[in-house]
Amino acid sequence: MMMRIGPALAILLLLAGCGRLIPEANTPSANVPPTPIPASAALLGATPLVGIDISSMARAEAVADLDAFLLSCGVATRRTDRSGLTRPDDWETPCAAAATWPRNEASEFFVTQFTPVRVGDGAAFATGYFEPQIRGSRTRRSAADVPVYGVPNDLERCWREDIPQAERTGRAPLSRRMSDGSCVSYSTRAEIEQGALDGRAPIIGYASDPIEFFFLQIQGSGRLVTDGGDVVRIGYAGQNGHSYTGIGGVMRERGLLGEGPGKYAGSMQGIMQYLRENPRDGADLMRLNESWVFFRELEGEGPLGSIGVPVRPRNAVAVDPRYVPYGAPVILDLDRDVADGIWIAQDTGGAIKGPNRFDTFWGAGDEARTIAGGMSGRGSAVILLPKASAERLRANEQ
Numbered sequence: 001m002m003m004r005i006g007p008a009l010a011i012l013l014l015l016a017g018c019g020r021l022i023p024e025a026n027t028p029s030a031n032v033p034p035t036p037i038p039a040s041a042a043l044l045g046a047t048p049l050v051g052i053d054i055s056s057m058a059r060a061e062a063v064a065d066l067d068a069f070l071l072s073c074g075v076a077t078r079r080t081d082r083s084g085l086t087r088p089d090d091w092e093t094p095c096a097a098a099a100t101w102p103r104n105e106a107s108e109f110f111v112t113q114f115t116p117v118r119v120g121d122g123a124a125f126a127t128g129y130f131e132p133q134i135r136g137s138r139t140r141r142s143a144a145d146v147p148v149y150g151v152p153n154d155l156e157r158c159w160r161e162d163i164p165q166a167e168r169t170g171r172a173p174l175s176r177r178m179s180d181g182s183c184v185s186y187s188t189r190a191e192i193e194q195g196a197l198d199g200r201a202p203i204i205g206y207a208s209d210p211i212e213f214f215f216l217q218i219q220g221s222g223r224l225v226t227d228g229g230d231v232v233r234i235g236y237a238g239q240n241g242h243s244y245t246g247i248g249g250v251m252r253e254r255g256l257l258g259e260g261p262g263k264y265a266g267s268m269q270g271i272m273q274y275l276r277e278n279p280r281d282g283a284d285l286m287r288l289n290e291s292w293v294f295f296r297e298l299e300g301e302g303p304l305g306s307i308g309v310p311v312r313p314r315n316a317v318a319v320d321p322r323y324v325p326y327g328a329p330v331i332l333d334l335d336r337d338v339a340d341g342i343w344i345a346q347d348t349g350g351a352i353k354g355p356n357r358f359d360t361f362w363g364a365g366d367e368a369r370t371i372a373g374g375m376s377g378r379g380s381a382v383i384l385l386p387k388a389s390a391e392r393l394r395a396n397e398q
Helices: 062-076 088-100 103-113 189-193 210-219 247-253 268-277 279-287 366-374 387-397
Strands: 046-048 114-119 123-131 133-137 146-149 155-157 174-177 203-207 221-225 231-239 293-297 316-318 329-334 341-347 357-364 376-386
Touching: 046 387, 062 088, 062 103, 062 341, 088 103, 088 376, 088 387, 103 114, 114 387, 123 210, 123 221, 123 329, 123 366, 133 210, 146 210, 146 293, 189 279, 203 210, 203 221, 203 231, 203 293, 210 221, 210 268, 210 279, 247 268, 247 279, 268 279, 268 366, 329 357, 341 357, 357 366, 376 387
Parallel strands: 123 357, 133 221, 316 341
Antiparallel strands: 046 114, 114 376, 123 376, 133 203, 146 203, 155 174, 221 231, 231 293, 316 357, 329 341, 329 376
């Protein structure tokens, strides 16, 4: 989710054990192995569509959609597309057109420059993320303030002695480099809360509310707002190497979420209510998530998506780049009408895996928080591809 624990990261990781409120999936029989999903959109199958009225799906924000698309052109025209659907030079024509397109005819841009394509069966599931805005300060004002750490000076990818040689493949895990040159497992959330990073990591500022900061870490970026009204924007810079545990999933297993007396709503708001009403158990629950996110201070416009461009409210969507090319316009038609329309693929996240899985960005503030926190929409998705890409798909079908 900008990255995040992955962009996202975000609210859905909470219930799924990995990031926003993901509904429980159907559980396959223990005797029947799950059917593997092809590793890219090209292998899964993508079909150019006819008879789709794109103009009817374009929102009133078509100008903003066009500007967001143009922002991504520097990536789309240079970067290899992991989905296998496009080539960098396919994007040159629509990107050149976007630079001079009349903004009062923005909807026509998407109609004339792209071909609608369905990836797989096109059945979409979308969630939401936002940029948290929480109280904070540059200096510590009370013992309850939580340090917002930058990347520690001893965090490094290196092989620990407890990892057998036969398992040392790919990238080494994030670990702590000791003064004698050896590597050990990095500090957990509980250890960091107890001061393990004192003197080992820069401090950007302090968050006034540990629960709000916990959720900001899940989102992967946000704003610290001081009492004087100053805003410190922070973005994901790293992580301590420990796996993420979604506390919503734990709460569900313990029977704390649901309907009925004594249960809490299965939403970000419901989880936060439990944490506040049960401070001791809530603190222990949050420590089950041993992952800790490190930040950097951001300058300029908005939080950055995983492709390095600012994500804008109601325009940017996080995708799995194996199934949606970065920079591609995506049309969502969901049972949550507020999310219908055109979005631009500019981000990804730890929970955003698989074809037609999306995470919509809603910006900052109370409204964004409410929409994103409750966003769980199902429907259909159409990817808009450059005409050259669609022509190759048609040729491959013949």
